[in-house]
Amino acid sequence: MDPSQNPPGNLKVSDVPQFIMLTFDDNPNVEDMKWILDYMESRKNPKGSGNAKTFDNIPIRAAFYTNGRFLDASEELTELHLRAYQSGHEIANHTQNHYNGSAFTVDQWLTEMQLCRESFIKAGLPVDALRGFRTPFVAYNAATFEAVEAFGLLYDTSVEEGFTEDQNGSNFFWPYTLHAGSPGNRHSYEIGNKELIGRHSGLWEVPIHGFMIPSDSQSEEFGLDAGLREKIKRNFANAGYDSWDINSGKVTGFDWNILEMAKLDGEEFLAILKYSLDLRLSGNRAPFMFGGHTALFSSDKPDRREALESFIDYALSHSEVRFVTPQNLIDWMSSPEPISTGK
Template sequence: MKSAVFRPALSKATRAVSVTIAVTAALAAGLSVLAGTGAQASERPEQLVLISFDGAHDNRLWRRSLEMADRSGARFTYFLSCTFLMSKDERKAYKAPGHSAGRSNVGFAQDTADVLTRLGHIWSAYQSGHEIGNHGCGHFDGKSWSKADWMSEFNQFDAALENAWAGNGAEPPAGWTRFARTGIKGFRAPYLSTGEGLYAAMRAHGLSYDASAVSNGPVPPELEGPVARFALPLIPEGPRQRPIIGMDYNLFVRHSAGIETPSKSEEFEARALDAFRSAFDAEYTGERRPLQLGFHFVEMNGGAYWNALERFANEVCGQPEVACVTYQEAMRRLKPADGSAS
């Protein structure tokens, strides 16, 4: 015969105390779980958004971009072509590797007044926390250039920037020389066309990062080594969600075969904005890898892509846990070990 299990009888008061203790313990456990969830949420990396402009010449678009930044709180990176710091009369001062003096695929500044206005925008941008980067000078395809060729291009960029005020008959503002000599840390190759000669020259010239690569979707930058590498991502776009480089020119070619079609500007703007939003949402709710978008100082298809950018920046740059920053600032915020935001 099995022994009976002894269970002492509990009074109503004892049972009430026991229930109270159990409920309190359950609540405490629940709060602990919630607290842990909150801690984990707060440890999520911030979503970095890197918006950049190539060329940085049209003074009207300089004004528009700086006004856009003031409204949205974004800080941009401007990859400058140095021939826009030289008037047409001074064009012979520039000689690209393999080309005759005075040649440029993107032209030169109209005149001295045009240069001085641009210099004012560059200085205002830099003082406001934006970044000025190197886009070379004459926008030539340098994939086959040697290290020496690229060193020549970089040296001409530096000289054009440092001497731009004096070369156009004006006194540089205090601090300009220091900025010109030490403030340029990044580079984007014209046509995103790179080669071994470029990377060897970047190392020798002391540049910190290259932003010329393309990746299959957003990826963390490669921060190891003497020159960090950032990549413009392929992002889904259009009714069929086909991948495309997150850059206005690529959208321009897809939407209208590179032919200006302002009559469809609103349609193209809506498609671009949808693509930017989707790419952002995927990262913001997912792994939060930095999202990079590139633009030019040209309003293609009736300004469709600048209009989309303006709406996008106004929407996302003020959201919680989002920072629209320059490339240099992104490098400061990212952990070199794993590429995640700190």
């Protein structure tokens, strides 16, 4: 599957689902993961025509990229992961120990993947279900992909995508296979951030697109004061990152970058999520990847929980939206079917 800004299978944009993938990394705490599982259980994808192949009318799904060591340490967390898996969510490999592997060899990656897999199997998860990988800290190198391929996984989701100037949130790439490398990786390589990764035919990349930040006039439409981008710029600089391109209006698509590094509140976070989704819906409906961490949604941060719940409900008010796992998305892309929105 080539990187493409058009939907697969020659389908018209108006015929494809707007896929959303909620993904949560690390997952060390029972209470935070239980909150989002409970919430998702109470929400279903739009009815459509009831077609299982377009994930109509089923409880919404997410993916959990968990470190094996957390399951080793907690029976309750293990139970919760089994419950998630049995409810249709995806559990995937995020290494055993969450080291920064940017200088890892292939063998070091493989060791961390294997230990994590063993922890998952010990927890009772079937090995066949464990098909995805995400690097800790988005810190991948060329060896990561050699290891992911050698480990026999279906996909990686560590590459940032959408940061070239010509991409504006409405024309992002759909997921692709790495048979000719990755456009997002090539861009990161050109700006000196990453090694160039090799070619890995058959290995899927489900990229992490940037979140789109509303400009001043757009912020007001979401009920925010002007100056959201300036605030991000200022707080990034305070965190030691002073080269953020304010005009691009794009931030790495993880909750951590918005909530912890840019120090935005729930209301601002919600505006960014809605704006990013609106651009997709007005454009090519490239799948929306939400990079999250359950631990950032603890019960003492009610504004964050409210923001994510509101975003889910806002998204579900659109008849073309389908919350799926990356595995679901790859299945669909391998044999794409149009949706019926019941209109």
